[in-house]
Amino acid sequence: MKKKKQCDVESDVSLYVTETGGSSIVRFKSLFTIDSKYLLCPCGNVVKVYSTNTGECCQKLVGHTDTVTMVAHHPSNKLQAITSSTDATIKLWDYEDGVALSSLGFNTPLYGVYTLPQSPTTAFVVQRTDKQNELCRFKLEFGKPKVDDVEVVANTMDKLTDKTIAFSKGYFVVAQPKSFLVFCKPDKVKWKNRVRHDLNPKEPAIRCIACHPKLEQCVTGHENGELRFWYNLSDSENATFNVQHWHSLPALSLSYTSSGSSVISGGHEGVMVQWTSDGKQFLPRLGSAIQQLTTSNDNQLYATSHNDNSICIITSYMTVRTTIEGFTATGQSLPCGLNYDPKTQSCVTNGKAGHLLFYYPDNDEQLYNLDIVSRNYISPVDLEKSLPHTKITKVGFVVTANNEHLMATAEYDKENMTDQKLKMWKFDESYKEWCLITVISSPHDNRNITSLTFHPTNALCVTTAEDGYAKTWILDDNEGWCCESTTSYRSYASSDSSFSQDGSVLALAFGHTVSLIDPLLLDDLSLLVSATTNIKQIEFGQDSNCHLLVVATENSLQSWSVITSSMIWLIDTSGFDFLVKDPFSDNMAFIDTRHTVHVFQPSEEKPLFTQNVKMEVLAACFVQGGNDEITWCAKSQLYMISNQMTVHKFATKEQSKVVSNRALPVATDTLKTPIASLLSTNKEAVDDITMPGVPIRNRTLQEAVQVVLETKSHVLPPIPKICQQFVAALLLDGTNINEESEDTTAMEVCTTEPSTLNVKPVKTGLKRNDPDPDVDDFDWLTESFANLK
């Protein structure tokens, strides 16, 4: 029965692992466009353009082949941006259209680009060599493949980042831990012509620096959290400073507002502080440490980039306008793995601290972050010893036979071995939110819960833990969830549980044995003694393989038949990472410690597919929606999260190209008005602005046309722009004719509206009975024209 695994099974060599999303949007500084409509965020190899109104991603600037490190305004064209990347190029973009206009090559990877509005042909880049960090000046002229001459302006041993270089009108500063340099006349300055301000060696090191946009002032943020406001910078002898101290931990980022009237600062506390001449204002509890701060040109908006991969857009009144969230799975591990929620068809994993992240992997979209632990983020007192956080360790979902959507979460503070809670949730359809039904504190005596499994149809949940017990929990309508039974076997630690497809058999792994019990009657059915080493994971097969139980141990993979209680096959593996079941087919995926993915069926020991993904896979799951060109994922797709918190899947070569070049359609960020609906390409009815308590009405195209006719001509967009669509809108659409009842209501609403132009309401009664649609649609139009005259 025992056979050696064949490593060189024919695998689909044509398959590639492609990244589908999940890069950090906070690693590098983001940039407001001049009109403050968009925020440009470097995110992996692309730049994402977010609307500052809605927080939606409107555009992706795709073209760089390596990490984008910085975005800068084009010195003269407001609608263009320049990016630098580690692929040793800078690129010029039209960010509204998402088109790369031009590219300029360098010799070494670039870590920053700076432009000067006052001298458009001069620009700076940051280069990094082995020993040195160099700030170089070059002539900004696109159209050539490679830049001619790069002149090193400043070099330093210390890392030059966007936090330690600040440009202003007529000068720029470069900060080092114990000193900072001021360079006047940036377009002409030489390395020699600098003014150096040194700190006493005992004084706290500089972490970040910002310049006043107009005056010769700057502010430095220090390691101990103090801010120093420096004046008289050009004089190396007589420079003065005053100290302000609020942050208790190092100040991470600083920025002047564009008018220069105030400074905003942020740090590990997660509090944004605004310093003005009369004092300071706070915006507390932004979620996690502030990494980057950006201010907009019109003095209205600030953006704070947080450690949890989110950006808050904050107004000048210190209120959070919107939050842009990247893939907010943070930290180095995903204790609860990647889970598939059957109802929303999304992937669920650990999000922000204490949150669960619901995520659509196929279009890299976040559904929401659900607060499970419900604790305030507390910054650590000491950065060396971070505060242990209670983490969500397990999560499970089920849609029961009577269509209730249930979720169970287990949370645990592993460092302190305390705060273990099992929380049972139910999705409330009327309020569209998750309601907490039951909290069970310390269900397993504060020992690590190893698995949490739901019965496939009933409100019955099984938890196993290292304390050696497997507990079943049932939902009582009156009293919530309560423990129904406790099972143990020779005080072996219980490592996993799995229900058969119909829910009639529950398999529990205790040590190196598997016990099969009837979950409803709690009778012992049989015991499979399977391995010499402890079992890591067990999983029942599906459909034609529903009688097979796949057992994974440290160094082998086995398939057992539950009916005959005998082993079907066994293969040796090179270390076990985890096993994933595909809920849509009878496939399973097994990932070993050498990062090789094996896709197999429980009935066959020969895998369907084997490939080394060459990255550490933290979690994986199958998601509905398949890839027709790959036989084993016709119904579902395997998504994997790497230790870099990026999401990957398998695709053929052609598909992988398509995926990387895909650009999202531009979403309008303007409010949805009738004119906007006419201008927009989709001619569907426009939703009214929804307000709580106000029923949503549909405005139809007819009404939109009506408004266009009634609006004064000088407020309309240029006629050539709307002419074609306007005429097209008047043409009959075959599909709309039948929706007469909907039209009626819309028109009736229209008649009650007060009209600014004193136009008589359109009479709509007569046409409603008219059976001929052709006559129908133009009656009202001619009438409107007549009324206008």
Add this chain to the structure above:
Amino acid sequence: SSRYKSTEAVPIATAARKHTQDYNYWRSLQFPIIVKEYGAVTNVEFQPTEPHHFAVTASSRVELYSKESNEVVKTFSRFHNTAYGASFRSDGKLLVAGNEDTQVRLFDVQGRVPLRIFKGHSRPVHVTKFCNNKQQLFSASDDKTVRVWDISTEQTLNEFCGHEDYVRCGCISTASENTIVTGAYDHTVRMFDTRSNANTITINHGCPVESVLLFPSGSIILSAGGHSIKVWDALQGGKLLTTVSNHHKTITCMTFNHDCTRLLSGSLDRHVKIYDVTNYKVVHNIDYAGSILSMAVSPNDETLVVGMADKMLSIRHRKQCNKEEMKEENLHLSKRKQKSMMRGRNFVPNKDDIVVQHHQKQHLAKYDQYFRKFEHSKALDAALVAHVSTNSPEITVAVLQELIRRDTIRASLSGRTGNKLVVLLKFLCRNISNVSFAPTLLKVCELLLDSCLETIENVPVEVSHLFKRLQNIMHSESLLQVEMTKLLGSMDLILSSSIKN
């Protein structure tokens, strides 16, 4: 998103008791009304028709109680000696009772004087019941005989002499006119046929039989005697179906609930147990103060009357209005009160109105306000004030837990002197033995001892006294743990051996 999340206190988990339907049903009986009688209450029976009075036989009288007022409406006292087993006819108009003086007396419920007196028994008569045809009644006596009487002529129609000891219980089959079942102290239950004058079935119960019952179908006989109730099938010639023994003293009475789905049994061990007749499992238990001799359930289970040996009669009524109605009433009241507060809540804005959300100030508890400002020591003080720490210790524990999480527990525990330390120590003494608080409080104790270690010699007397008390509590708790572990071990031994067998 920047809202402060207040500290969550996990409410104390009470021992999970399964509230079954039966539990809720029988729990809804109100607190008993106790009436003192003249002697031991040997029999209670409800009038089968309106107004459902109940007849209580105690000492030398039979009293008719009103279910509504719980007071005596009529007394039949024309007995020369102790009366026994007063019973109603099915139309509720006639009442019959036995007597110590061997005579059986028949009364009109409206009247006072006996209508008929049946003479013939030679020993006291304990059981009297009407037959189904309304024209006859039967009586069972200590003279070991059972007689059937004709009401109109006062003549004995049948005399059954099968029993060999006192006959103390009996019942009529509602399914057939001619069947009488009696139980006697000779350990037997006998079924007699009035047509053939014969003893058709004899069953040996094994103990003196105190009570017999027949299911309405007439085929299943229940007999109670000793500590057990036995169920017999009459159609199979008296085959034993099951034995139920849940009492630890003699069972004296049995009755069905109104629809015969539950069986109630009363015993000298002062319990009434309620069984599901489908599986004869106990579904509920009601405790009484005295040894129970008799019991009756009114139609619709509205009233449970129990007579006891210590001359007490307990009357329990079901709660009249159910909870939901009460709640609705309360809601209605509060609605009226809050009418002024609700003004404008249902306002629907116009289409063009810009809705500005009212900025609601978040209400926080005192300790949360301090937590928000990172004033941890003050937060602990706020959680230790008397009304928080005594009424809801779980909040104080949650605050301590939060301090541990924030890693500021040392700082907030140190530097406590005088009253602040006393309050904390008292709280620890009171709650450290609570299982759900113990993990947190033990940690706090440890840290507190660490911080007080240097100054422990010159603390005030009160504080050192409290430390000693805490030590004593811990000591007794550890002894208790040892005992519990021993008990658990021996229980495991018993359980595992019983599983093997």
